[in-house]
Amino acid sequence: MARYLIARLGQALIVIVLVTVIAFVILHLLPGGAARATLGKEATLAQLAAFNHEMGYDRPLIQQYGMYVQRLLQGDLGYSYQLNQSVLEAIEQRLPKTMLLSLLSTLVAVVLAIPLGVLQAIRRNRWPDYAITALSLLAYATPIFFLGLMMIIVFSQVWPILPPEAPQGFTVAELLADPAGLVLPTATLAIVTIAVYARYVRSSMIDNLNENYVRTARSKGLSERRVVLRHTLRNGLFPVITLLGMYLPALFSGALVVESLFNFPGMGQLFWQAALKRDFPILLGVTVIISIATVVGALVADLLYAAVDPRVRLRGSAT
Amino acid sequence: MTSRFPGRALRGAVAAAATIALGAGLVGCGDNSGSSKGGGSQGKDTVTVAFRTPNWILPISAPGFTQGENAIFGQALYRPLYQYRLDGTAQYNIDPQRSLAEPPQVSDDGRTLTITLKDNSWSDGTPITTSDIQFWYDLVTANKDKWASYRAGGFPDNIDTWSIKDEKTFSITTTKVYNTAWFIDNQLNRITPLPQHAWNKDSATADVSDLASSPEGAKKVFDFLTAAAKDPKTYDSNELWQVTSGAWKLEKYVPNGEVTLAAQPNYSGTDKPKLSTVVLRPFTSDDAEFNVLRAGDIDYGYVPAANMSQTSYLESKGYTVSPWYGWSITYLQLNYNNPKSGVLFQQPYLRQSLQMLIDQPTISEVIWSDTAAPTCGPVPAKPGTNTDTARCVYSFDPAKAKELLESHGWKVTPDGQTTCQSPGTGPNQCGEGIAAGTPLEFTVTSQTGFAATTKMFAEIKSQMAKLGIQLTIKEVPDSVAVTPACEPTEASCSWDMSFFGSQGSWYYPAFASGERLFATDAPVNLGSYSNPEADKLIEATQFAGDESALMAYNDFLAKDLPVLWMPNPVYQVSAYRSGLQGVEPQDPMNLMYFQDWSWK
């Protein structure tokens, strides 16, 4: 187990280093200088040069990367000239919003997806299965910005019971103080996510229902209800843990759109605005933070999974 | 195989999750106040405004922090020496009420301006004196390279003598004889008195001294103030920013979030605030803003161009919808230094035929829903006057454009590719440097995020295609960043045409002269247009004493087409609650004076 842990940690580290390299290379392929994008059309050549010097953009790329890593190791993500804020501060400010949104919507999605998936697995290829499949795929097929807009039109314009924007505070307490504002954005993000989890629960449950131990349980005369709930569900849900870890980046992509629509300036919004303005420190910082979160998430999920299910431990060591 | 994992734990977790999710849902449903949340503040003495979060507080603008929201925020807290109005009632366009000084007295030789301050005081009661002006002057002269408004040869390089006469009077002697109106409107507009008695130090704990009077000291003070300005989360707590001269004080500041301005009780100006609080709220997108406006949650917002058809709905909800005209022009920049297409743009007949394919009146009316008006030349029409399209030298005329091309040796192939048939420099040939078979194809670098801009270029592309001129439209988030002024040999010089005017390409200070746009090597002359005649006329506007120089300059460039003139959109279409008074007139130079606002 210790060896597995060390190997897994090593992998995680390599992944994070790779992420910084990929992000760095892509960013420096962006046409047009950060300087012109930041300082605007009125900036003089001298001002542009001064900016490039201040931000270190006049140095060779490899040296810039070295300096970035060096500062990163000291926990310094740099300073965003455009926001007039340190990257860490900007991320600290936005992270609670996106985390809350992601957490709430995942919670809602998982809570709804599990019973749906189980029902589908039990009633496989009968009308409940078809109906749920059709509906969840319909939700999945709807572009999230279209769905969000429809929610706003229906629930805050035509039938105005909910506000068209998310709460405006920056701390979790402030956000939770206005639960009405959270309903539409959470629901929008949750609806498209349900399909993914329900499909996963369904296939995992089907696999497990066919496992030997389930057949044994059945042959022992246990009721189907007991078989499903006591034996299969537990094992069928383990893979969902892995999915939760893996799904984080996709969630951020969705959050980007939801944030823009519901006036909820979180991480996705931060990244988008930075991309529009060539705000390199923010782009790098957000990418690094999200990938660390994802890698750590995946690691925790794997370890949990391995701790829970010995079969995986064996499979894991083959990686 | 059975798991050793205790089933209770999992069930417990799921149950807890369900409870939380349901809880959130229930609370959400229980609160039916819904859309009345937050904003609607009619009848109270507060107003909620859709407004990007300003992020620069120091009234010496730093490069990159010159956006409109910073200008408005800045002058709400710190009054500039002069404020301007363009309604034609005031001498040199100086606003007599808001300005901190009387209009300058000009010496007979025109080189010396003597300025007398009115009686005003800082929020802590200290009078505003010439030492506060001197303090500003010391800081900017010692830190020119860090000041966004500095241009080599401009202010303060063009000052020969700067002298303080007494507490209320100072005088400026210029190196040359400038056109007084130009100098007052475009140079003195930079001066903002700074609280010398509170800021003249180089650390928070140091005592105030006359440190800034030496250049080294001024650098230290400047660095200290800049460092404080680079820490926005302390804007509402840092003692430095408590001493202000403006009508408002900063009550609450959240970086990238809401900003609350409160009426300054000690404001010494005559235009006292009528409201007690102004809340500035940022939005993540136009869609988000409009949804909230439509739900009635803000008192002052804007209508995105695509939603102009909602005007009557908003009016029925008690809003007044009013376009905000800017003191601006809009154009399509041509890159004269492009190694391929530069030679084409050099040909006046070609620029003329391109211009004749842009149907400015129809585009303004149909695509911009009448929230844009044709640009005809470099000097904007006076606010309030209707743009007379007859003023435009080249009106929309595809037939004439075609004739013009054909008479200069081009083989026009409608919906195909028009090419040069007879190269050469003769009067009926394509022109210098244009080889036989050269196609007319250009790439326009335009802006993303503006539906009307996208439609406008679809229309222009279609019109040009009818004459076999192929336009490729490339939309980027920031067109200025990828279309820099460049030398033909540089890789960055491959752009043909650039558009950055979805909210107007250029906003002028009070005096609309073109020294920064169309003079050879001017800082914002992105396309490297150069014409000795234009240079002469531009210089004349800075030095000649009368309006006729501006007219001559306008007429020449309107005809010469340094760029292609495009419909000039309004800055924004404002929508505000009809009970809110004092919003009009909306300042064409994009400032907002919240102190004039009040509820009916």
Add this chain to the structure above:
Amino acid sequence: MSTLSEAVGPAEPNDTPPRGLWRQGLIVFCENRLALVGLGLFVLLAAVCFLGPLVYQTDQVHTDLTAVYRAPGEQGHLLGTDGVGYDQLGRLMLGGQTSIIVGLAAGVLATIVGTLLGAIAGFFGGWVDAAVMRLVDAMMSIPSLFLFMLLAAIVTPSAPMLILIIGAFAWLGPARLVRGEALTLRSREYVQAMRGMGGTGGRAVRRHIIPNAIGTVIVNATFQVADAILYVAYLSFLGLGIPPPAANWGGMLSDGLADTYSGHWWLLYPPGIAIILIVLAFNFIGDGLRDAFEVRLRRR
């Protein structure tokens, strides 16, 4: 935004060459009514987009500012006109062509790249595997929309460019799946035996791993197509779509958002419904295909 393709667990490989199973799979596919609905939808939409313009001819090149925002039915415009006078139905057909082509091409490209890399990584193992998989992990931990956004800002978006961009980053899912397959396969007796007899690695990949993984790959490719169509829509929403006069459903939908309240419903709902239908169609098909390939599950 989500990636449904990720959620599809790898089907267990068949040890026997899947000859007789093709027919059985077809039967299973046909039994799945949703899959048939999906197939029908796709054929219908493709026919309308590609054959429709032959019947319903419109000018999608020239704008006409005298005929903007015509309501459906007015002057022969069945679905009205848009803000620059293009016939909306004709534009939907044109946009559909782009959406379908970009979706299919990007999905196929991603699948090919992913399959090759995944198979190579899984079969050779060792440092090749480690290198490929760490790259996959790294790229997967950056939200794909973020990557697309940055790339779309680097190049000028056009249909071929979008295919390349999406294809270049969507291969991660298939790579992972195929690698998992290959990993289990390479320990199987017949592959071991082949190596023992001196067969080359490349041959083993080509002859055994890829054909065996084909079920997983085809199912995944279907979902990739659906995702690619959605990605184009998201990029358009973020202002990084294909500029006019080219059209695609995602771009038309995000342009239509601006007309939400204008009463010009024909600019918003038809592209919205079209995009939902095509994505739904591919998901139904993929679902049916997976059942078909997992046919052994029902054989017990």
